[in-house]
Amino acid sequence: MKPILESIQLGTKKSIIAFKYNNDNFETPWHFHPEHELTYIVSSYGTKFIGDFVGPFEPEELILVRSNVPHCWRNNIDEHVKSKSIVIQWNQRIFNEAPELYPIFDMLSNASRGIIFDREKSKFIIEDLKKLPLKTGSDLYIGLLTILNSLTEVPYNTLSNTSFSKDLSSIQTSRMSKIHEFVSQKYDKKITLKDISSLIGLSEQAFSRFFLKMMGRSFFTFLNEYRINIATRMLIHTDEPISQIGFACGYESTPFFFKKFKMIHQTSPGNYRKKYKSIKI
Numbered sequence: 203m204k205p206i207l208e209s210i211q212l213g214t215k216k217s218i219i220a221f222k223y224n225n226d227n228f229e230t231p232w233h234f235h236p237e238h239e240l241t242y243i244v245s246s247y248g249t250k251f252i253g254d255f256v257g258p259f260e261p262e263e264l265i266l267v268r269s270n271v272p273h274c275w276r277n278n279i280d281e282h283v284k285s286k287s288i289v290i291q292w293n294q295r296i297f298n299e300a301p302e303l304y305p306i307f308d309m310l311s312n313a314s315r316g317i318i319f320d321r322e323k324s325k326f327i328i329e330d331l332k333k334l335p336l337k338t339g340s341d342l343y344i345g346l347l348t349i350l351n352s353l354t355e356v357p358y359n360t361l362s363n364t365s366f367s368k369d370l371s372s373i374q375t376s377r378m379s380k381i382h383e384f385v386s387q388k389y390d391k392k393i394t395l396k397d398i399s400s401l402i403g404l405s406e407q408a409f410s411r412f413f414l415k416m417m418g419r420s421f422f423t424f425l426n427e428y429r430i431n432i433a434t435r436m437l438i439h440t441d442e443p444i445s446q447i448g449f450a451c452g453y454e455s456t457p458f459f460f461k462k463f464k465m466i467h468q469t470s471p472g473n474y475r476k477k478y479k480s481i482k483i
Contacts, residue, residue: 218293219291223285224285228277234375236269237269238269238292239267239289240289241265241288242265246283248435249428250275251275251276253363253364254417254419255363256431258434262328266317268316272375276386278432306351309353315363318359318361333345334346377404385424385425390451425452429453432451433471434478436451437471437478438478447459
């Protein structure tokens with residue numbers, strides 16, 4: 203795998219790109235780039251990685267990440283649901299730091315940890331956001347500025363515990379991309395520290411230090427979060443027996459699955475399913 207400082211081809215005659223993504227999967231690996239990015243999820247669900255955050259994503263989420271924040275989306279495979287999003291990326295410093303724009307720059311500063319906007323209170327912006335890929339030139343510039351200004355009035359939460367404001371080294375990015383790819387392919391099987399450390403050419407001890415530094419928690423805590431996020435989607439979107447969902451997510455016993463699930467959601471898988479099964483996501 204080639205990882206990855208993503209090269210966004212803006213060129214010299216434009217500082218913003220806005221596009222609609224429509225594919226079977228969100229294919230970009232864990233990556234970062236020097237441009238800011240605003241992403242709206244139109245359809246699909248799965249797991250998002252923003253800095254050191256790992257958690258579920260679903261339609262109608264609006265995420266802002268500042269330049270250099272590593273991120274990716276891993277969708278649950280569903281042949282009936284396309285992975286669709288609207289993405290806007292723009293160069294740093296395209297807006298002058300005028301006092302009138304200070305709220306925007308404060309928001310972008312907080313986006314060094316990744317931010318997710320309140321879904322209900324951002325709905326009034328979404329129709330304008332959907333029009334951005336159709337705009338060019340000054341209309342696109344003004345349209346983005348208007349949306350960012352409106353978003354300063356919308357409540358949001360930060361995602362990553364760590365603030366990412368500097369470039370990661372190519373070695374760090376390469377290693378983390380390989381780890382994310384490996385977990386997304388092998389989460390349903392037993393994964394040992396030897397398996398994952400040898401993947402990136404480190405001893406088990408060195409790997410543990412590296413991962414803790416990058417993600418702020420141990421690898422197995424991260425792996426459990428990933429597996430439980432998959433399980434929550436399966437509980438809501440399928441009728442599979444709960445014990446089978448646990449096995450499908452890599453848990454070798456149902457009691458252990460229940461224990462790990464409750465650690466994150468403070469309720470049992472069965473109660474979680476009853477609460478959210480009727481909610482259309």
